[in-house]
Amino acid sequence: MAEIVITNENFESEVAKSDVPVLVDFWAEWCGPCKMMGPVVAEIAEEQAGKIKVGKCNVDDNGELAQKYGIMSIPCFILFKNGEVVAQTVGGQPKDALTQFALQ
Template sequence: MSTIAVTDANFEEEVLKSDKPVLVDFWADWCGPCKMIGPALEEISEELADQVTIAKMDIMANSDTPMQFGVKSIPYLVLFKNGEKVADKLGAAPKSALKGWIEGAIA
């Protein structure tokens, strides 16, 4: 399963009510580092599909949710478990570092 797109309208259903952990990538089309980690997150979403859902939220098209979670800089990754924010990471990183962080956070 590849990454899913989430919006202000479906955030609660897709992220907060999910029965497995969800990593939300807050991003924007104009953000270079966001574009750099995009392919890595796609690969990780395939590799860890049974353990975590990876969702992407475009902050330019959706402003309510990023404001609610205090997004001030991107890329900003937030891991949710059982409807609660349990971990976050600001900035881009190589795929191996991102995957290691995600695996540690969902354990």
């Protein structure tokens, strides 16, 4: 399963009401480290399909969500369980570390 595009409009249905944990990658088109993490995030989405859901939220297009979750630096990865934030990390990461983070 590929990553899901998370927007202000679908956040409630895709993240808040998800029955599996959701890893959301807050990113922007102009962000170099975000672009670097793109393929890593895509691989995790494929490899962990069924265990977790992986979403990408463009902070420029979805400022409301970025503001709600206090996104100050990107890439920012937030893990949601039952609609609640359970963990957050910022910056580029090795795939193994991000996978471990997502599966906690």
